[in-house]
Amino acid sequence: MSVLTLISRNKMFNGSHERYRHFSDANQCEMTFAVYLPPQALQGYRVPVLYWLSGLTCTDENFSTKSGAQRFAAQWGIALVMPDTSPRGAGVADDDAYNLGQGAGFYLDATRAPWAANYQMYSYIVHELPALIEAHFPVNGQRSIAGHSMGGHGALQIALKNPGRYAAVSAFAPIANPSQTPWGQKAFAAYLGDNPELWAQYDSTELAKTAVKKLPVLIDQGSADEFYPHDLQAQAFVNAARGNGFNVQFNLREGYGHGYYFIATFIDSHIEFHADALGL
Amino acid sequence: MSVLTLISRNKMFNGSHERYRHFSDANQCEMTFAVYLPPQALQGYRVPVLYWLSGLTCTDENFSTKSGAQRFAAQWGIALVMPDTSPRGAGVADDDAYNLGQGAGFYLDATRAPWAANYQMYSYIVHELPALIEAHFPVNGQRSIAGHSMGGHGALQIALKNPGRYAAVSAFAPIANPSQTPWGQKAFAAYLGDNPELWAQYDSTELAKTAVKKLPVLIDQGSADEFYPHDLQAQAFVNAARGNGFNVQFNLREGYGHGYYFIATFIDSHIEFHADALGL
Numbered sequence: 001m002s003v004l005t006l007i008s009r010n011k012m013f014n015g016s017h018e019r020y021r022h023f024s025d026a027n028q029c030e031m032t033f034a035v036y037l038p039p040q041a042l043q044g045y046r047v048p049v050l051y052w053l054s055g056l057t058c059t060d061e062n063f064s065t066k067s068g069a070q071r072f073a074a075q076w077g078i079a080l081v082m083p084d085t086s087p088r089g090a091g092v093a094d095d096d097a098y099n100l101g102q103g104a105g106f107y108l109d110a111t112r113a114p115w116a117a118n119y120q121m122y123s124y125i126v127h128e129l130p131a132l133i134e135a136h137f138p139v140n141g142q143r144s145i146a147g148h149s150m151g152g153h154g155a156l157q158i159a160l161k162n163p164g165r166y167a168a169v170s171a172f173a174p175i176a177n178p179s180q181t182p183w184g185q186k187a188f189a190a191y192l193g194d195n196p197e198l199w200a201q202y203d204s205t206e207l208a209k210t211a212v213k214k215l216p217v218l219i220d221q222g223s224a225d226e227f228y229p230h231d232l233q234a235q236a237f238v239n240a241a242r243g244n245g246f247n248v249q250f251n252l253r254e255g256y257g258h259g260y261y262f263i264a265t266f267i268d269s270h271i272e273f274h275a276d277a278l279g280l
Numbered sequence: 281m282s283v284l285t286l287i288s289r290n291k292m293f294n295g296s297h298e299r300y301r302h303f304s305d306a307n308q309c310e311m312t313f314a315v316y317l318p319p320q321a322l323q324g325y326r327v328p329v330l331y332w333l334s335g336l337t338c339t340d341e342n343f344s345t346k347s348g349a350q351r352f353a354a355q356w357g358i359a360l361v362m363p364d365t366s367p368r369g370a371g372v373a374d375d376d377a378y379n380l381g382q383g384a385g386f387y388l389d390a391t392r393a394p395w396a397a398n399y400q401m402y403s404y405i406v407h408e409l410p411a412l413i414e415a416h417f418p419v420n421g422q423r424s425i426a427g428h429s430m431g432g433h434g435a436l437q438i439a440l441k442n443p444g445r446y447a448a449v450s451a452f453a454p455i456a457n458p459s460q461t462p463w464g465q466k467a468f469a470a471y472l473g474d475n476p477e478l479w480a481q482y483d484s485t486e487l488a489k490t491a492v493k494k495l496p497v498l499i500d501q502g503s504a505d506e507f508y509p510h511d512l513q514a515q516a517f518v519n520a521a522r523g524n525g526f527n528v529q530f531n532l533r534e535g536y537g538h539g540y541y542f543i544a545t546f547i548d549s550h551i552e553f554h555a556d557a558l559g560l
Contacts, residue, residue, distance in 0.1 A: 010541040017541055068348040261290040261297055
């Protein structure tokens, strides 16, 4: 298991917001993540973890600095883990576009060159990172998962495929049917190849149709989001999931946009949703 | 009065976070500011305004995106106005250092070349900006003022010299005795000249000793702040103000640093302090 190098530590809401760097076996490069330990974790209690997956172009810092989530994580006694959105570095394949390559890992395991060498974000998020977190921090093994936009896609498809690992899943403005929409089609073609049959394993709407275990789902979508519905298509996922018996709470938020002004407004209700699913 | 050009508008906490650009008569350049209108202001009520002055290197965006203040401004029905920290632009004097020139206006009216041509932030904050706000937005003429670091210096010295214009003043980690500390001495020498007698008009600790009208003061200071007490010296201000009969609430926050992790943690109590002073 890799060594964690502390980058920074800041007290926040009587807990500790910390950034770490480590070498990832899955991604074969240095990765950075942030963790917020609530006051309960500093007082000797083991706490559950909410994994937050960010959107295109983000690092671990966007959600850390802009969401206000730590206020509510501190109230409920939940640790937050905020990974980067892709492998990064001089030796890692990249693309000039914002929606492919570094900052755009799409939370999948790439199979095509040049991406396959480093872009193994699915394995990193599902296996490597939780193992690291559970070895190094005072957590109790309970997990939940959430994300925004590309990270909403990541959270949904990861939770649907691994329902035993997560208590619940929530998303803001998720890319919810990526095999049918432009951002997703571009990324899936590059990372997985041209055969759309290979894309379904990472398409939340397709996964929802056949999922057996139904964990609770919460989705918030702004009605003034410039990418909705074109690149996002939350409604397709909601229809598929409800059709298969999922309990999906879907909030279309009148007048809200795509970014952190929207997330900050409703993050309290998402943390509360996960707290409830985690039995807090 | 100058024309306001809308840059962006985002719904947040059922209110509206807006950015504007305008030509400043005081600073003789284009200036940018942000305003958060709480839901009450959108529903036809005229609301009070809390002016927020940011610290070195900041623009209007740091507090807007990182503090979480809008959540509490919405609850209390207070508008937030977040100006830039200096004049800016290709024709505006600057310095390579982060603590002089653009991003470091120190909320004073410069008298020395090359700064005097544009660096008139005191007049801008005290007179020009409120006149603009009160002409263009649904506000009721009540004002309060707060700030961080260099902006804490700005808020304190502006409030002490204009107590009739503000209901209260609060600061996070203020540069509270700038004529005695390195950041302040460097800026004052450049903007005002070498005669320290001219510096007292912008030194909150000096102003507190002789102020006649005593408005309420709240200061939060992190004990793990890398610039405390060296460049900040809140205690000097607190002693001078209390010695002259001010009601100063001073909170030394154990383990907290200088930045927005600290501000986000305690911003709710600052908004509540201003709400109380504003009679809400």
